[in-house]
Amino acid sequence: MEAIEATPALVESARRGHRGAMDALYRRFAPVVHGVLLGYVQQADADDLTQDVFETAVRRLGELRDAAAFPGWIVSIARRAALDEKRRRVPLTGVSVEAESGTATHEERLDAERTLAAIRGLPEAYRETLMLRLAEGLTGPEISARTGLTPGSVRVNLHRGMTLLRTALASGGPGGNTR
Template sequence: MDGISGTTAMVRAARAGDAGAMDRLYRHFAPVVHGVLLSYVQHADADDLTQDVFETALQRLHELREDAAFPGWIVRIARRAALDAKRRPAPLTGVDTEPASDPGSVEDRFEAERSLRAIRALPEAYRETLVLRLVEGLTGPEIAERTGLTPGSVRVNLHRGMAQLRDVLAQGQRRQGT
């Protein structure tokens, strides 16, 4: 099931208590929720908050007026959860851990963290779409479908975001003298 009609059908079935539909919603939208969260908080916190966002969404699914609005609605819930987490005096986990399966070298992980910090410094629209594309690996059309943005907005956000990211990273390299 893809697209708006697939999402609408999954939401309708989840509202009716279909556990399989709830699982499909989770599998389909978890990368988006995780990516939105990761654009604000540490990796370990984003992992934990992803579960919280889905628990909240499933508890409040009856409040959703239109099934087709689910993508934008769950993104708003994720954004609120991330902003709430940022307001807390300490991170949820207190530690930022990378997945144990990460085979990259220390230098690769350092570079990835530096890039993620640079992405987090960008405006929200660019930050979120870049994380969804570069970290979560979603295509432009997948980002549009799963966030409720138009394909044109996603293309513009990715294009402008990449340009700003290149500038930020280049400035950082100039400051380091490399």
């Protein structure tokens, strides 16, 4: 796991135009951005929007006053991009889950779609933390380091989010009454 202190140094280096620093920031924060986006949009859109978020970040890096605030700043750019994308699109009638491989059964795809719909129905803090953990595979400490949330907040969000997710899935509704 990378040192938390390295992020401000990478941001400062990227501000000076060092391509390697921006690449390192991308590698470190792309899973976070992608996970946040998945909480709002389809996977294909999240893949494309991840690139857009980093292009926006590169253009606006000079506007970031505190390099240590980069994790929260990039997450807020991702949220805005996802919400903008949702406003632009015609609402979908269902949730589509792209299979990683062709081996998933129809029932497994339906379960995945139902779970994703339930996660998308959760409050933002829980939705994003669960997407980072379940979809992106980040650990609690990695989520904390890359989002700026305290380790305690991540633990609480994961615990409460999982509780709400179980309730939503048990109720049979995509999002249950969790909003």
